[in-house]
Amino acid sequence: MVQLSTSVYLLGGLLGLFLLSPVLMAPTPASMCTPLRTLNNSLGHRRRYMKHNFPINYTIRVHHKEIFKLSDVNRMRLQLKGLDELVLQRLWFQINQGVLKKIIRVMPERHPSRPYTTELERRFRDAEGVFVQSHPAEVFQQELPETIQDTWDHLTEEPDRVPESSWRFASPNSLLDNFCRTMHCLFSECFASTEAPRDYCSVSHWMKGR
Numbered sequence: 001m002v003q004l005s006t007s008v009y010l011l012g013g014l015l016g017l018f019l020l021s022p023v024l025m026a027p028t029p030a031s032m033c034t035p036l037r038t039l040n041n042s043l044g045h046r047r048r049y050m051k052h053n054f055p056i057n058y059t060i061r062v063h064h065k066e067i068f069k070l071s072d073v074n075r076m077r078l079q080l081k082g083l084d085e086l087v088l089q090r091l092w093f094q095i096n097q098g099v100l101k102k103i104i105r106v107m108p109e110r111h112p113s114r115p116y117t118t119e120l121e122r123r124f125r126d127a128e129g130v131f132v133q134s135h136p137a138e139v140f141q142q143e144l145p146e147t148i149q150d151t152w153d154h155l156t157e158e159p160d161r162v163p164e165s166s167w168r169f170a171s172p173n174s175l176l177d178n179f180c181r182t183m184h185c186l187f188s189e190c191f192a193s194t195e196a197p198r199d200y201c202s203v204s205h206w207m208k209g210r
């Protein structure tokens with residue numbers, strides 16, 4: 001009797017593990033890598049288009065949650081044990097969609113960086129489309145951890161309801177630096193190199209190249 005229930009538990013446990021693991025572990029699907037690498041190639045020109053075509057020290061107003069750095073990713077991972085990577089990836093898409101929109105909004109029709117930025121946004125949308133398609137729909141209805149939901153709610157708030165204290169000023173170039181670094185960290189499987197493994201989530205990795 002005891003033995004039977006043990007094996008039933010075991011079986012149930014294994015089955016649960018089997019059913020849950022694709023959602024919990026959520027490895028980056030290989031199909032994501034093509035659009036993300038394309039996006040990465042565009043981002044290689046960010047300095048030229050985000051810095052040189054703007055006045056010195058030019059900044060735009062963003063929500064403070066839109067300044068999403070590697071340190072924020074690392075902090076969230078530490079604070080929320082067992083946090084599903086997919087949640088952070090969803091957050092990354094949500095944040096950077098807003099960032100791109102805000103950068104485009106300050107550029108007049110004929111601004112020399114506009115074609116670059118709209119192309120970048122198009123590539124970002126392509127990646128997002130593949131991201132949504134490559135996971136079952138239920139994944140996107142999963143309840144988010146409270147702090148993440150909180151951030152999410154702030155990001156989707158009507159701009160005129162955002163309190164003054166929540167706004168920050170950031171340069172377009174620094175916003176795209178964060179965009180690029182957090183992309184490498186959250187989708188590192190797509191940027192992994194076998195000869196020289198790199199920790200894209202470590203701040204020092206990005207400082208070395210400067």
Ligand SMILES: *[C@@H]1O[C@H](CO)[C@@H](O)[C@H](O)[C@H]1NC(C)=O
Pocket residue numbers: 037040041043044045190191192
């Ligand atoms: C990402 O883009 C940078 C800059 O263009 C390039 O040096 C790097 O090799 C790219 N990484 C991958 C994995 O494509």
Ligand SMILES: *[C@@H]1O[C@H](CO)[C@@H](O)[C@H](O)[C@H]1NC(C)=O
Pocket residue numbers: 056057
């Ligand atoms: C730009 O910002 C730097 C650092 O804050 C400052 O030293 C410099 O004077 C600023 N340049 C202009 C043109 O405002």
